[in-house]
Amino acid sequence: MLDQSQVERLEAEAVNSAKTRQPLYASRKKIFPKRASGRFRRFKWLVMAITLGIYYLTPWLRWDRGRFAPDQAVLVDLANRRFYFFFIEIWPQEFYYVAGLLMMAGVGLFLITSTVGRAWCGYTCPQTVWVDLFLVVERAIEGDRNARMKLDAAPWSARKLFLRMTKHTVWLVIAVATGGAWIFYFADAPKLLGEVVTGTAAPVAYATIAVLTGTTYVFGGLMREQVCTYMCPWPRIQAAMLDENSLTVTYNDWRGEPRSRHAKKASAVGQSAGDCVDCNACVAVCPMGIDIRDGQQLECITCALCIDACDSVMDKLGRERGLISYATLADYNANMAMATSGVTGPVNPALVRMPSGSFAEGLAHFHLGKIFRLRTYIYLGVWSAIGLVLVYSLLTRERLELNVLHDRNPQFVTLSDGSIRNGYTVKLLNMIPEPRTIEVTLEGLDGGEMSIVGIDQPPSRSFSIAVEPDRLKTLKIFVRQPADRIRKPAQSFEFRIDDTASSETAEYTATFNSPENSR
Amino acid sequence: MSSEHVDEISGVTTTGHEWDGIKELNNPLPRWWVITFYITIAWALAYTIAYPAWPMLGSATRGVLGFSSRNDVKNEMAAAEAAKAGYVAAIQSKTVSEIAADDTLREFAVAAGGAAFKVNCVQCHGSGAQGSTDFPNLNDDDWLWGGKAEQIQQTITHGIRFAPDADTRQSEMPAFADVLKPEQVAQVSAFVASLSGPVRDKSLIEPGAKIFADNCAACHGGNAKGNRELGAPDLTDAIWLHGSGEAAIASQVRAPKNGVMPGWVGRLGETTVKELAVYVHSLGGGE
Numbered sequence: 023m024l025d026q027s028q029v030e031r032l033e034a035e036a037v038n039s040a041k042t043r044q045p046l047y048a049s050r051k052k053i054f055p056k057r058a059s060g061r062f063r064r065f066k067w068l069v070m071a072i073t074l075g076i077y078y079l080t081p082w083l084r085w086d087r088g089r090f091a092p093d094q095a096v097l098v099d100l101a102n103r104r105f106y107f108f109f110i111e112i113w114p115q116e117f118y119y120v121a122g123l124l125m126m127a128g129v130g131l132f133l134i135t136s137t138v139g140r141a142w143c144g145y146t147c148p149q150t151v152w153v154d155l156f157l158v159v160e161r162a163i164e165g166d167r168n169a170r171m172k173l174d175a176a177p178w179s180a181r182k183l184f185l186r187m188t189k190h191t192v193w194l195v196i197a198v199a200t201g202g203a204w205i206f207y208f209a210d211a212p213k214l215l216g217e218v219v220t221g222t223a224a225p226v227a228y229a230t231i232a233v234l235t236g237t238t239y240v241f242g243g244l245m246r247e248q249v250c251t252y253m254c255p256w257p258r259i260q261a262a263m264l265d266e267n268s269l270t271v272t273y274n275d276w277r278g279e280p281r282s283r284h285a286k287k288a289s290a291v292g293q294s295a296g297d298c299v300d301c302n303a304c305v306a307v308c309p310m311g312i313d314i315r316d317g318q319q320l321e322c323i324t325c326a327l328c329i330d331a332c333d334s335v336m337d338k339l340g341r342e343r344g345l346i347s348y349a350t351l352a353d354y355n356a357n358m359a360m361a362t363s364g365v366t367g368p369v370n371p372a373l374v375r376m377p378s379g380s381f382a383e384g385l386a387h388f389h390l391g392k393i394f395r396l397r398t399y400i401y402l403g404v405w406s407a408i409g410l411v412l413v414y415s416l417l418t419r420e421r422l423e424l425n426v427l428h429d430r431n432p433q434f435v436t437l438s439d440g441s442i443r444n445g446y447t448v449k450l451l452n453m454i455p456e457p458r459t460i461e462v463t464l465e466g467l468d469g470g471e472m473s474i475v476g477i478d479q480p481p482s483r484s485f486s487i488a489v490e491p492d493r494l495k496t497l498k499i500f501v502r503q504p505a506d507r508i509r510k511p512a513q514s515f516e517f518r519i520d521d522t523a524s525s526e527t528a529e530y531t532a533t534f535n536s537p538e539n540s541r
Numbered sequence: 542m543s544s545e546h547v548d549e550i551s552g553v554t555t556t557g558h559e560w561d562g563i564k565e566l567n568n569p570l571p572r573w574w575v576i577t578f579y580i581t582i583a584w585a586l587a588y589t590i591a592y593p594a595w596p597m598l599g600s601a602t603r604g605v606l607g608f609s610s611r612n613d614v615k616n617e618m619a620a621a622e623a624a625k626a627g628y629v630a631a632i633q634s635k636t637v638s639e640i641a642a643d644d645t646l647r648e649f650a651v652a653a654g655g656a657a658f659k660v661n662c663v664q665c666h667g668s669g670a671q672g673s674t675d676f677p678n679l680n681d682d683d684w685l686w687g688g689k690a691e692q693i694q695q696t697i698t699h700g701i702r703f704a705p706d707a708d709t710r711q712s713e714m715p716a717f718a719d720v721l722k723p724e725q726v727a728q729v730s731a732f733v734a735s736l737s738g739p740v741r742d743k744s745l746i747e748p749g750a751k752i753f754a755d756n757c758a759a760c761h762g763g764n765a766k767g768n769r770e771l772g773a774p775d776l777t778d779a780i781w782l783h784g785s786g787e788a789a790i791a792s793q794v795r796a797p798k799n800g801v802m803p804g805w806v807g808r809l810g811e812t813t814v815k816e817l818a819v820y821v822h823s824l825g826g827g828e
Binding site: 049429431432436443476498505 | 642668669670775779
């Protein structure tokens with residue numbers, strides 16, 4: 023077990039600390055995040071593997087839809103206005119499913135943020151994941167924090183040039199792969215890959231790759247934490263999302279202060295000393311370059327790497343983990359009140375510890391029950407309600423539809439035998455990737471018969487129409503009613519369509535107009 | 542020029558510009574911003590060289606890329622024409638009934654013919670081709686000169702009573718005001734009206750039938766069903782070009798209106814006339 027003064031002190035200074043805060047136009051202070059290890063780091067590796075895996079591999083998954091539809095599991099087919107997601111196929115007019123998913127994503131973000139803070143920022147945001155990936159490359163090539171700082175300060179040399187070029191080359195390769203993966207969501211991936219490689223793909227494919235390569239390289243490699251601090255609105259919104267029961271990464275100064283490198287010396291002269299040994303490990307690992315001990319701040323993405331760094335130091339010192347921990351503001355305030363005897367003043371660690379060294383009774387600790395509160399129930403309820411509505415409507419949605427447009431000019435035509443004819447544009451929507459034969463029938467309209475332009479059959483009340491797979495078929499239908507059967511100037515009747523094979527059916531109530539004076 | 546001067550409060554050098562004691566600090570702009578600014582200047586200059594820009598006395602510099610929005614339009618029009626070329630060629634080589642029977646060609650011809658109709662025909666026939674008194678409705682199934690696609694094509698090509706075209710459809714109903722006495726006109730009008738509906742005075746029908754047989758049946762036929770060779774209308778149906786009822790019929794007997802439709806082939810060309818014929822044929826009354 024180490025003594026406090028034996029813990030190595032890292033030279034690290036928060037980029038935004040009050041004493042070094044610079045005017046806004048100041049140039050960026052470089053950050054060299056040290057490699058962290060621990061349970062949160064392991065969790066982040068896992069999340070990174072899953073999210074990157076989903077992003078890069080999804081377009082290559084296959085899904086058999088028969089010979090009339092593409093076999094790519096996830097495909098946004100903009101040219102044909104179809105969106106395929108495994109067993110779901112969406113037409114443009116069904117975009118509300120996507121809108122519903124976006125609403126769920128929004129409410130889900132509220133739910134997550136109100137319970138575990140900015141978990142999105144810290145673990146799953148693409149910016150965080152790709153910066154993490156780029157940092158892995160940087161560390162592998164240039165070394166960890168100290169080596170990188172040394173290299174950065176060193177004058178240009180062949181070695182520095184080589185290392186830098188290697189790093190940027192690998193970054194660019196990742197960036198190209200990232201931009202390249204995006205386009206595969208919009209076309210058949212294997213075919214498009216061949217086209218891209220042989221230079222025969224559409225210009226928009228190359229333009230998309232170029233733009234996304236640029237943004238990935240610039241955001242992930244060059245701008246990094248500045249994207250979060252200056253460009254992203256979420257840090258500004260989070261304050262409204264968090265409450266006193268939300269978990270956030272917290273420096274527990276009620277047990278850490280006063281921080282001291284020489285606790286024994288301090289206690290020898292009767293001064294108290296907290297658990298923090300001021301080793302700056304938490305600052306050195308921070309990808310945002312901040313000091314969590316300055317309190318909650320908008321730069322903090324709650325990646326929890328400082329928790330890992332601090333926990334390992336606490337382990338070495340034989341102290342309890344959690345000097346930096348996920349804690350709620352309510353617990354923190356309670357413990358802080360205990361440590362300062364309820365008054366605003368310096369922290370006295372003796373107040374939170376028993377003489378034996380263990381924590382005092384009555385210290386607030388987080389328990390899972392805090393997650394279940396009215397607010398999270400409401401978020402969860404709204405989120406689930408939207409989800410249930412979406413699932414219900416998805417399961418019950420029609421795959422056979424018709425739209426009818428009544429001719430407006432002329433609204434009706436008098437024929438030589440005195441009968442009245444109305445024209446309709448009828449659209450049959452076959453929304454499955456199978457060819458179908460659709461029965462179009464007239465319901466109601468006494469004595470009415472229809473004829474269809476382009477179909478050489480005598481007038482009838484029913485027609486069989488072949489519709490191509492996954493396509494819309496437009497019919498021009500003329501409906502005719504004998505003069506002596508007309509009851510009023512505007513009569514309602516139904517166009518009904520049936521797929522006899524699947525017994526699917528749809529109806530549309532249309533109006534049949536006749537002149538005022540025809541009985 | 543100013544000498545180097547450092548502002549005491551901020552510790553920043555000033556530009557040397559001073560207004561009533563207020564001095565301008567010389568805070569440098571971020572380098573990326575300055576570089577971007579210079580790039581935009583270079584871009585703007587290069588743009589004025591590449592594209593038409595600098596005003597000269599007569600016109601403006603052409604730009605080395607030779608861009609012109611008129612050329613763009615011309616190219617797009619040419620591309621549109623090229624895209625249509627296959628359909629147009631097919632329409633030129635086929636008869637109108639063949640076009641009407643082909644789903645794809647009919648769709649194209651109806652769209653093209655509809656567009657031509659909106660420009661050239663709506664003035665008389667109305668935007669829905671519904672016609673009005675004295676101007677025939679093209680949606681119905683009553684045709685003076687025939688409702689087959691070829692017959693419609695013939696009518697549009699050469700017109701009706703269109704003097705400049707020797708092949709125009711020709712016929713003229715004579716005025717009977719000098720031939721028939723007023724009461725005879727009333728009688729024959731009552732007879733014609735009775736063929737498709739009730740009349741006020743049934744006693745007029747019988748003498749009217751005789752007058753019809755003597756004077757009208759030559760063109761309109763013994764059964765009054767008309768004659769398409771002569772453009773003589775069917776008088777037994779529900780459709781009346783010049784108005785229905787005894788009064789309107791009497792007026793037409795005394796001093797007939799003989800409408801004129803111009804021949805369109807000279808102005809529109811054969812392809813467009815074919816498209817128009819297919820369009821009119823598709824309106825619902827085509828035979």
